[in-house]
Amino acid sequence: MFKKLKEFEFKISAYQLALSTMNYDAVTVAPKLSGEYRNERMSFLSGEMFKIMQSKEFSDLIYELDKQSLSLSERRIIDLYKKNLDDLKNITQEEFVEARKLSLDAFTAWEKAREKNDYSIFEPFLIKNIETITSFVKKRNNGLSVYQNLLNDFEEGMSLEQFDAFFQKIKDELVPFIKEIHSRPQINDALDNKTFSIESQKAFTNDLLDYLRYDNTFGHCSVSTHPFSSRLSQNDTRITTRYDEKHLAGNIFSVIHEVGHAMYEHQIKDEYADTMIHDSYTYGMHESQSRLFENCLGRSRAFWEYNYPRLQNRFEQLKDVSLDAFLQAVNRSEVSFIRTEADELTYPIHVLIRYEIEKEIFSGQADLKDLRNIWNQKIKEYLGIDVKDDLTGILQDVHWTEYSSFGYFPTYAIGSAYAAQIYNTMKKEIPVDEYLSSNQFEKVNAWLKENIHQHGALYTPNEILKRVTGETFNPDYYIQYLKEKYSYYYGKTTD
């Protein structure tokens, strides 16, 4: 009967591949006027996939398999299908297609709103998205609140209370720590006021990809406004980045971040291909790998001991900038408006803000016509700065253009915390710094494959963390990691 399931999975995977390809194409190369035509057809194809996944034949098969004696991986696969069937069982194909169309149109409206720096263009779509996901989730009738359902969709196994506790710790521990750090003498940014040609940045991207062992046999790096990674198949895990000649670090850390995602996907066991476990169990787990790459590894001295001379080789203007000065520049902390450009230390505060807003939205506390103000007030409250316009305010993130992406943001902070916990163990088990400084990144990849990547969604994050680190999720590692790192950099400059 798993043979029958394989046939379904093959069909589903064909639609998924088509949709992923069309999406990657849409944000990298598609002409400006092509969107509406494509959106209508992508919605239709999504509906065809939905039809297969919600068909009686498929559902019967899953519940039949559910009764059998199953291996660990089979059990996980069937459980995930059951959750999926359950979550969507009261939604019709028409409703689903309409919601998909809404999100694709919301994305187009968001792009237009950004062009005009005018939230009011996007606002009705955002409200419609909120209404749509609320009505969909209520149909689940599973006794959980709307927001708990949404959190579950991205970080199953973490309750609202656990999230609250996690963010409370960030408020209690990090908010005062950030204040203190920012009251010390500040670090100069050695990369500031310099121009870095896109051509040379592209060349250095290739240097980095080589170093990370990400190559064109299974990967590709395109350019898009918002960097992301996308798995099209086991041997096709793409990334994108963006270039700005004023902002060298932007491209560098986007690339390292996205390769973290892509490497995860690429290293999942072949045999899980097209099944429900050919992915991470949660988004937080996925994000842990990109954050591990970007921050724990990618901003470390050992990483740049090898790579900085190569960077200097690409950019004459860095000749007189020391490795120390460069490390300080990419490990500075400064309050800012944009989440994706925030430094490692203030980053979780941006997530905290979005978490609180989403909680207010789905508890009914927030007036949906007042979201821009709510946003601006939170930024003021936690970061102490006044939002100047929508582009640097509520229009900055793409996530809310997708009706089903509420509840996604919190996983970014959780992922960073998982990363710190994993990194703590990794350093004990393998000589990470030695590997990084001597161009042996394949050994880092191998450790991650062995301990985390290969398993896909076979284990929950807590199961993975228990197996790898000896204990379940413990946010203290994250707080400790940030405090040590920033005390080091900001202590040093006060000498």
Next chain:
Amino acid sequence: MFKKLKEFEFKISAYQLALSTMNYDAVTVAPKLSGEYRNERMSFLSGEMFKIMQSKEFSDLIYELDKQSLSLSERRIIDLYKKNLDDLKNITQEEFVEARKLSLDAFTAWEKAREKNDYSIFEPFLIKNIETITSFVKKRNNGLSVYQNLLNDFEEGMSLEQFDAFFQKIKDELVPFIKEIHSRPQINDALDNKTFSIESQKAFTNDLLDYLRYDNTFGHCSVSTHPFSSRLSQNDTRITTRYDEKHLAGNIFSVIHEVGHAMYEHQIKDEYADTMIHDSYTYGMHESQSRLFENCLGRSRAFWEYNYPRLQNRFEQLKDVSLDAFLQAVNRSEVSFIRTEADELTYPIHVLIRYEIEKEIFSGQADLKDLRNIWNQKIKEYLGIDVKDDLTGILQDVHWTEYSSFGYFPTYAIGSAYAAQIYNTMKKEIPVDEYLSSNQFEKVNAWLKENIHQHGALYTPNEILKRVTGETFNPDYYIQYLKEKYSYYYGKTTD
């Protein structure tokens, strides 16, 4: 009932868009190892589309509509659907999917064969492709020979006898003319032995695209091994090109050629979108537009009077090359092995050779295990040169990797001949040279839209030619155009 047809067309267009996007992606950015996975799924999706188009419901609808009183465009649409239904009626979905898979795999084998410069890797796939299309065509039972059927698939309305007569004229008139031209003192290639940076070539591509009024609202230019154009939708007509720092003209004329195709697609009436007439009636007609752009317009003095200073601006090394020397260089004629790199004059000879080989294949005259020799002998016979290896021989073209593309080659020569006939009229009706030399290409596009593009497949080539030029297809314009042009260039150098 046309509303019902629209629903079918919408579904079909969704699959077509997915497949076109996946194909464009595959040849421009997809990782090397991603092919097999994608091929299997593209075959499946093609099968789903086939299922809709061959369904009883669809077929009933078409034959029902066929009985009604129809407008000119409706009549053409229904006739084309009928032909399609008829051609495929005895082929099962399984056979169709298998054939699609075969072609996708044949493409992969061809790429490998090219890597190793070894035809034997591709040979079994080529033979299987020939057997597949032969068996498919025989099932049509329409009384026409296999090759006449194949010619019809690409150039409906032209009989085998008409093709024979056309190619006979090329043999009689052009082969001796070419011999004579090549016996005169030869032109120096002012572009030879120079290196042109890819970066500057890319910048000039953008100059050219601006000039041709092809922009990113509806177009995009990527890089692929073999330049092509692809319509994803009315407002998404992509092209590709290739860059070689030793070969500046290669990129330039590929771009102009492909924009000719893309502009045609973009200028077809909106209301025909997704119908059978949202395309040219034949491949020859399509090719006529790319050849018109590339050769008649793109190699003319007027074109370069405006563009050559811009090219010199991009390339310091052309500073001392005069416009005359440049025009001579891009209008030289020289016997060569590769069709796509052949000059305008020897080009039809390459097509003639393929036409004769295909005729021998499908009449059963050719031993399929001997195709490489047959190829090499024909090259020797008509071009007088000895093929050195498979890469410059039988492995050069992508077309035979696709089981359904036999019969395609002849349209390239026919298209060039249509172009010459259309160009002859165009020059009488509008001041082409003035438009070209004063950066008013939009007026050339407008004339083509008005007279040819907008109609899509509403008219046959002969109907179009009659409307535009006052007579049906007359290959004499082509012969005359080539003789005049090359007598001019090769007369001049003997001064």
